[in-house]
Amino acid sequence: MDIEARVKKVITSCIAVDVDSINGQTHLVEDLYADSLDLIDIVFGLSEEFDISCNENDLPDMTTFADICRVVKKSLESRV
Structure with a gap:
């Protein structure tokens, strides 16, 4: 499963919306x-x-789905 699909899975598990x-x-x-x-x-x-290390301080950078994916990718890259 790619990053975008996994992010959608997290969002839909927290908010009752259709993927x-x-x-x-x-x-x-x-x-x-x-x-x-x-x-x-x-x-x-x-x-x-x-x-990944993600906390409420990241929220201002995470307003859209694309923003969230970008933050996740950046966090994953910094782990390597």
Whole structure:
């Protein structure tokens, strides 16, 4: 499973949305109506799914699905 699919899996496990409603420009708050607790759940879900260090300080950089994928990829690259 690629990074994008895994990120979608994390998002849909935290927010009751259809996976097909998520694309690169999907905004977590404006389009998916995520609240602050949903965002924290997503951050912790990403940390577990990818075994990366991700915390609430990363939230300002994670407003869209594409942003989240970019943060995850950067975190994975910095592990190597």
